[in-house]
Amino acid sequence: MPLTFFNTYSRRKEEFKPLEPGHVRMYTCGPTVYAPAHIGNFRAYMFEDLLRRYLLYKGYKVTQVMNLTDIDDKTIRDSKARGIPLREHTKPFKEAFFRDLERLNIQRAEYYPAATEHIPEMVSLVKKLLDSGHAYKSSDAIYFKIKSFPKYGALSHMKLDELKDGARVNSDEYEKDTASDFALWKFWTPDDGDVFWETELGKGRPGWHIECSAMSMKYLGESFDIHTGGIDNMFPHHENEIAQSEAATGKPFSKYWLHCEHLMVEGKKMAKSEGNYFTVQDLVDKGENLSAVRYLLLSTYYRQQLNFTFDGLIAAKNAITRLRDFRDAIESGVGTETNPEIESIAKKAAEKFETALDDDLNISPALAAVYDFVREANAAREKNGLSIADAEILKQTLKRFDSVLGVIYVKEQALDSDIEKLIELRQAARKSKNFAESDRIRDQLLAMGIILEDTPQGVRWKRKL
Ligand code: AMP
């Protein structure tokens, strides 16, 4: 089966064919850096990480752009409330975002353009729209005229006659029933304080939507392959991106649109405005394991809502423990007598894994293939043992799966020096045959969440999840 994605634009599954063979160019709407991102946001970034990693697994070259919205209504509102310059307000949230990406083992995109560094590109796009009659100047802003773009509504499946002719909306976020001409460039008001740019368009600042059109086309070209985001971005944000970009270039903007469903808490979307959210740091402070958070966000099909619960995190920890125990069990084989079943178990698992993910990144059957692999390989290993070559086949297969999952072969966090010292003391006690003391230290470490294993190669440790 070829690789297929559900394209929101057509509401159908379509075979994926990049515009340039072998190279995928994709744009992923990034965070608005007015506060730390919450794990609802990270569900969207995690789905994009799965997409990216699977495209790499399939051998594509990937150029991914994720923008940082460091100017919009919310960033200005909050920096003003704190009485500090916009840049100073957004800086720590940008830094926190990159730290969280790393902590969740989300791969880096190729580009992270910040809106405030791309004002000239936005200005030239708005000028193009003014020159071609798709935009007009009003007293408070320059607006995009949606009636000038007959395809307006094609993504969100809204009919143009449902739209209020001539109505205008200046705010960055609005509901479907207020769909109307939207602001591309907002003229300065005293409320904006020192946030403005003096440009050919007048003194002011960009609207949110134009940011993504200008930055995607700068790094990916006027037409590219995939545009993603959370489902709440479909309208008005993505609808507006299409209108601005295609009206300006006369070319199709993104070929495939992929949207992920929300992370929910007790039936409601996790959102800052609801107050029902956790940041990555909140979960760290609660002692949660971030591989488990990653697994939880990853393990439900992206087009299905996912309910966040702490029970879900426990299940995720158990799943990862099983996978890592298997990782350790196949670390090395003995001898040259190969186990005839191993190769076919690995081959069958890889086929099932790929068939599942080729079908619009359907993660559940892909994970089922990994668990079948673990169970069957364990059974074969217990029956006939593993040769060096067998262990290598299993290891390579598991590593390949983990190039997509990112939870098995991960670096353990560095040991605290206290723990290191205790491990050394225990080694010394064992050497002098003081087993009561060595057992006591082992229990003490266990209480600290460190599990020790004495292997022929020496002592090994892992963190209890
Ligand atoms: P924002 O910072 O609000 O622009 O959101 C950044 C990204 O996170 C967007 O792609 C949103 O669609 C997505 N997002 C926000 N809340 C959730 C949620 N509860 N579940 C999944 N994605 C979300």
Ligand code: ZN
């Ligand atoms: Zn965007």
